[in-house]
Amino acid sequence: MLSEKDTIVACSSPPGRGAISVIRLSGDKAFSIIKKITKNKLKKQISVVKFPLDADLIEKCVLTIFKAPNSYTGEDIVEISTHGNPYIVEEVIKKCLDSGAKIAKPGEFTLRAFLNNKLSLDQSEAVIEIINANSKASLKAAQNSLEGGLKVKISAIQDKLRETRVLVETLIDFTDEDVNVYIEEVKSKINEFKLFFASFNEDMKAYSSISNDVKVVVIGPPNSGKSTLINAIIGKKVSIVNEKQGTTRDVVTSSCLIDGIRFVFSDTAGIRKTLNKIEKEGIELSKKALKSADIVIYLADKENDFDKLPIAKNKKNIFVLNKIDLTNKKAPVGGFAISAKTKKNLKSLKKALAHNFLKLNQEELLSVNIRHLDLIKKAYKNIALISPGLVSSNLELVAENLRNCDELLGEIYDPISSDDMLGKIFNKFCIGK
Numbered sequence: 001m002l003s004e005k006d007t008i009v010a011c012s013s014p015p016g017r018g019a020i021s022v023i024r025l026s027g028d029k030a031f032s033i034i035k036k037i038t039k040n041k042l043k044k045q046i047s048v049v050k051f052p053l054d055a056d057l058i059e060k061c062v063l064t065i066f067k068a069p070n071s072y073t074g075e076d077i078v079e080i081s082t083h084g085n086p087y088i089v090e091e092v093i094k095k096c097l098d099s100g101a102k103i104a105k106p107g108e109f110t111l112r113a114f115l116n117n118k119l120s121l122d123q124s125e126a127v128i129e130i131i132n133a134n135s136k137a138s139l140k141a142a143q144n145s146l147e148g149g150l151k152v153k154i155s156a157i158q159d160k161l162r163e164t165r166v167l168v169e170t171l172i173d174f175t176d177e178d179v180n181v182y183i184e185e186v187k188s189k190i191n192e193f194k195l196f197f198a199s200f201n202e203d204m205k206a207y208s209s210i211s212n213d214v215k216v217v218v219i220g221p222p223n224s225g226k227s228t229l230i231n232a233i234i235g236k237k238v239s240i241v242n243e244k245q246g247t248t249r250d251v252v253t254s255s256c257l258i259d260g261i262r263f264v265f266s267d268t269a270g271i272r273k274t275l276n277k278i279e280k281e282g283i284e285l286s287k288k289a290l291k292s293a294d295i296v297i298y299l300a301d302k303e304n305d306f307d308k309l310p311i312a313k314n315k316k317n318i319f320v321l322n323k324i325d326l327t328n329k330k331a332p333v334g335g336f337a338i339s340a341k342t343k344k345n346l347k348s349l350k351k352a353l354a355h356n357f358l359k360l361n362q363e364e365l366l367s368v369n370i371r372h373l374d375l376i377k378k379a380y381k382n383i384a385l386i387s388p389g390l391v392s393s394n395l396e397l398v399a400e401n402l403r404n405c406d407e408l409l410g411e412i413y414d415p416i417s418s419d420d421m422l423g424k425i426f427n428k429f430c431i432g433k
């Protein structure tokens, strides 16, 4: 995976037919390979050349050259723009392979950019997020991360942590009498840091929801109007609506944009006690869907039905009473009373869904993935272990926990690299990127 010596080649544009295709060649031999094939001296950065595909077949294409280190990978690169025809692309790649290039693995161009210090690991991950983004917000987040925004955010929390680390590590060398004066200061600094970390963690989770599309699961008893509500929010019929209880059996997902953020809604089977095998299976799927939600909407048409539902912990829960067109109902505390059928109060519910994410400065959104969240969680565990009692009794252990936290945060952008971990990250890329 980490061999950098070969000159690699791959098609960097989507497969299939189109106006143009771009084949990319990167490595020490990129220029000599193309010079040999085209007999062009590559004097200009951009040139139109005749690329021989076969003894009697020539493709007129555009060559763009980038000299190391001023290229995406940090190596010499030639980009060959041809007519967008899979046969031409195949033949161009074949010619390059015959002249000594090797076919690129998925993500190998970006891996080289990382190994040549053109991009940090979080920036490399942002490249794939730019390709995958499907809302204005997730694109902005990925662009900010590619610009180095995530490292800035992580470095800020590390700087804050280091204020306490320096104090603790200095105190370790003090005699007991001197230490006591500062112990209270350490305790208050740790408390302050825990609060700072908690708000940082909330931001990171919200960024992650935006980057990966916000998952909203609608849970409720049968017939409460879950499918009607989702159809109304999405603006088209994605789920079957019927007065019969137990209409929805599978989890039905659909998505829409609200204020530039993509929300993916999951309609679920109504939850109730049942002997029907298929319905039971549907209810199990509903409960499973609940676990993956960022936001859960509990939808009922009678207030005391909420008590019969499984309530998720650590999720953003929104309680909604439906069918206010039939009888007037008071909204649950912090929730909403709506009519999915007439769309009354639907706008307020949609606003509430987006509200949590719009609170974040949209200019500062960041692309956050599971790897980052996992490191943040592990980092926080080290901080959570520092109790006031530990500060009084064992400063060495406090220092160790602080150092672990610092190192785990640093791994987000500067990993202690292992081939295995890098392999997992870059294999997610497409070939040619």
Ligand SMILES: Nc1nc2c(ncn2[C@@H]2O[C@H](COP(=O)(O)OP(=O)(O)OP(=O)(O)O)[C@@H](O)[C@H]2O)c(=O)[nH]1
Residues within 6 Å of the ligand: 220, 221, 222, 223, 224, 225, 226, 227, 228, 229, 240, 241, 242, 243, 244, 245, 246, 247, 248, 249, 268, 269, 270, 271, 322, 323, 324, 325, 326, 338, 339, 340, 341, 342
């Ligand atoms: N009057 C009124 N009827 C509604 C409203 N929302 C849904 N309904 C009706 O309630 C019935 C059930 O609606 P669905 O959307 O299928 O309910 P569901 O929660 O998806 O039901 P299951 O899939 O069986 O769990 C249908 O006849 C809807 O037309 C509402 O706001 N007002």
Ligand SMILES: [Mg+2]
Residues within 6 Å of the ligand: 226, 227, 228, 239, 240, 241, 247, 248, 267, 268
């Ligand atoms: Mg339904």
